[in-house]
Amino acid sequence: MAETKKSNLALVAARAGVSVASVSRVLNGGGASEEMTRRVREAAEALGYVPDTSARTLRTGRTDQIALAVADVGNPVYVQMMRTVTSIVGKAGYRLVVSSTGSDPADQIDLLSSLNRGYADGLLLSPLRITADLIAAMRGSRLPIVVIGTLPADVELDNVRADSATGIGLAVEHLVAQDRRRIALVNGPVDTVPGAARLAGYLAAVERFGLTTSSELQVTATGFTYRAGRRATAQLLGQSSPDAIVCANDLLAVAALKELAAAGARVPADVAVVGMDDTDAAELATPSLTSVDLGSAKRAKAAAKLLIRRIQDPDAPVQRLVIAPSLSVRESTQEAA
Amino acid sequence: MAETKKSNLALVAARAGVSVASVSRVLNGGGASEEMTRRVREAAEALGYVPDTSARTLRTGRTDQIALAVADVGNPVYVQMMRTVTSIVGKAGYRLVVSSTGSDPADQIDLLSSLNRGYADGLLLSPLRITADLIAAMRGSRLPIVVIGTLPADVELDNVRADSATGIGLAVEHLVAQDRRRIALVNGPVDTVPGAARLAGYLAAVERFGLTTSSELQVTATGFTYRAGRRATAQLLGQSSPDAIVCANDLLAVAALKELAAAGARVPADVAVVGMDDTDAAELATPSLTSVDLGSAKRAKAAAKLLIRRIQDPDAPVQRLVIAPSLSVRESTQEAA
DNA sequence: CTGTTAGCGCATTCAA
DNA sequence: TTGAATGCGCTAACAG
Numbered sequence A, B: 001m002a003e004t005k006k007s008n009l010a011l012v013a014a015r016a017g018v019s020v021a022s023v024s025r026v027l028n029g030g031g032a033s034e035e036m037t038r039r040v041r042e043a044a045e046a047l048g049y050v051p052d053t054s055a056r057t058l059r060t061g062r063t064d065q066i067a068l069a070v071a072d073v074g075n076p077v078y079v080q081m082m083r084t085v086t087s088i089v090g091k092a093g094y095r096l097v098v099s100s101t102g103s104d105p106a107d108q109i110d111l112l113s114s115l116n117r118g119y120a121d122g123l124l125l126s127p128l129r130i131t132a133d134l135i136a137a138m139r140g141s142r143l144p145i146v147v148i149g150t151l152p153a154d155v156e157l158d159n160v161r162a163d164s165a166t167g168i169g170l171a172v173e174h175l176v177a178q179d180r181r182r183i184a185l186v187n188g189p190v191d192t193v194p195g196a197a198r199l200a201g202y203l204a205a206v207e208r209f210g211l212t213t214s215s216e217l218q219v220t221a222t223g224f225t226y227r228a229g230r231r232a233t234a235q236l237l238g239q240s241s242p243d244a245i246v247c248a249n250d251l252l253a254v255a256a257l258k259e260l261a262a263a264g265a266r267v268p269a270d271v272a273v274v275g276m277d278d279t280d281a282a283e284l285a286t287p288s289l290t291s292v293d294l295g296s297a298k299r300a301k302a303a304a305k306l307l308i309r310r311i312q313d314p315d316a317p318v319q320r321l322v323i324a325p326s327l328s329v330r331e332s333t334q335e336a337a
Numbered sequence C: 001c002t003g004t005t006a007g008c009g010c011a012t013t014c015a016a
Numbered sequence D: 001t002t003g004a005a006t007g008c009g010c011t012a013a014c015a016g
Helices: A009-016 A020-028 A034-047 A053-060 A076-091 A105-115 A132-139 A164-177 A193-208 A226-239 A250-262 A280-284 A296-312 B009-016 B020-028 B034-047 B053-060 B076-091 B105-115 B132-139 B164-177 B193-208 B226-239 B250-262 B280-284 B296-312
Strands: A065-070 A095-100 A122-125 A145-148 A159-162 A183-187 A218-220 A244-247 A272-276 A290-293 A320-323 A326-328 B065-070 B095-100 B122-125 B145-148 B159-162 B183-187 B218-220 B244-247 B272-276 B290-293 B320-323 B326-328
Touching (some): A009 A020, A009 A034, A053 B053, A076 A095, A076 A250, A076 A296, A095 B076, A105 A122, A122 A296, A145 A296, A159 A296, A164 A183, A164 A244, A164 A272, A164 A290, A183 A250, A193 A218, A226 A250, A244 A250, A250 A272, A250 A280, A280 B226, A280 B280, A296 A320, B009 B034, B020 B034, B065 B076, B065 B105, B076 B095, B076 B250, B076 B280, B076 B296, B145 B296, B159 B296, B164 B193, B164 B244, B164 B272, B183 B226, B193 B218, B226 B244, B244 B250, B250 B272, B250 B280, B296 B320
Parallel strands (some): A065 A122, A122 A145, A145 A159, A159 A320, A183 A218, A183 A244, A272 A290, B065 B095, B065 B122, B122 B145, B183 B218, B183 B244, B244 B272
Antiparallel strands (some): A095 B095, A290 A326
């Protein structure tokens, strides 16, 4: 049985009757004779030796930690991302430090400054809002950062983004094929990165398919949450009669389903509903929810790999990836046979 | 604007024309003259000085990190716990290191050993399965551990647990009051801590209310997941005709709702359904799901606070808390008016 | 192949 | 109040 007391290289070295350097070498896979290896391992085992993280970090500069910052740990998209990131990062031998920053850029700037304390080797950041200050802070960071989400074109930072415009195009195309013409949008706050992208994508798609829209067909929820979605949908139904609703995420879409049911509208017979992000919530919803998969899992995976590569090679050229969207068609847009 | 290069105490000291000790004192709030304070702060600001985490940790022994280990980052209960823990831990000045261990105790034992590397000041652990080896490893840990979940009575470790038996009692009482008599159980694996607790609670409640049960009324899903829940419910409906189903968590309950709908059964008219954990999924479900709130948020909060106290006072007496359950009644057990 | 030693950056003890 | 010096535990450069 391993000892419970704290040990260190010197103790192991003393017990094995060798130098600390030899112990370090044996334990880290350097060259050592068989006899040396045997004795060191035995001593280490007997003392329950475990190397100290902070000492090693201080010496090597590597923390073996990666930081992940998202707005809300509870949001299904971020949950999906976290699940992916946890796995990738863990396999690569890193621990994951998670912070929930909220949507205020100031908090993210604080985070960046605390990052400079060197508790992690890099940061995965998915900011809801991007300001000039935040960009400046990211540029000034000593450590590599990979941004998950859209960035202004002139910002030279690794990033992986979704293609909302194409994604919403897929949704609208699908709805048009089902003879829907009055397609509404339930969006989240438009001063957020995803909110702005969804709105632009919606307007582009509506135009491309020769549909008409109007302010009555567009509502903005106060957040990307269920509650906000209920209120926004109620407002929408009070001011227009859409035959389809595209929602900026699955939570808003589930809220729309609920609100429609409460209003006595049938889905999809009267109104079709499309969500976005294709999270677990889409499959669990009743009726199950057609959802635009903006590739959140793929984005997270790509971003994590990008960050790990960048940590290993700080001078690699900046990479910007775009993940292609796809549509998962379910009951909320399909008439039952 | 802060510098982007890495700085340290010596550089700040040189710039301020004082000793490193003085810089350290000023920055950590020791005694220093006004003039000294001014000069040091100015120099630190000018150099964009940020203290190095690993050096401080090596010196002080504190990492300001707390580890959280759960079986599955994607499970709604753990999401709820994570959200709570993130907030508590962050406010107390700790970073949160998250690991997803799966349900295999061996992984948790690995985790405990890596914990001894000293990358965190303490661990919040919510094990799905508890073995003698795991308990031994927990006992042997150099760092404080708080277990979220039930522990054998003779294990002297801080822990915060739910009271499944009482919780299920609340559910069954409620169902009996609605004239349900053939109450089924859709459980998760019974070799897990929660699975075993749910089964025991169900059997006790059934007996207490003078109901009968049988093996046909009890099914075990292969995991606490939606898919497993669908299969288990299908099996249940194939072998018996319950008028109510108690499920071991909300995911299983949503699966039951779906499977019942697919089978043409009305909820709650034909069959009432009760979930467990009262996660977001309960409110989002259609019909919305009555759920036993086993206090996962409260448990997480209490556990985090317990751990922080224990870190500050390692010799405090062991605490074991039990969080009282409550029932959130929604549509899945209430006939509409 | 093995041992000696410097030094990563910091907080803290001890003197002044 | 301030400064000089020590050592936390480790890796790596260097010497033997």
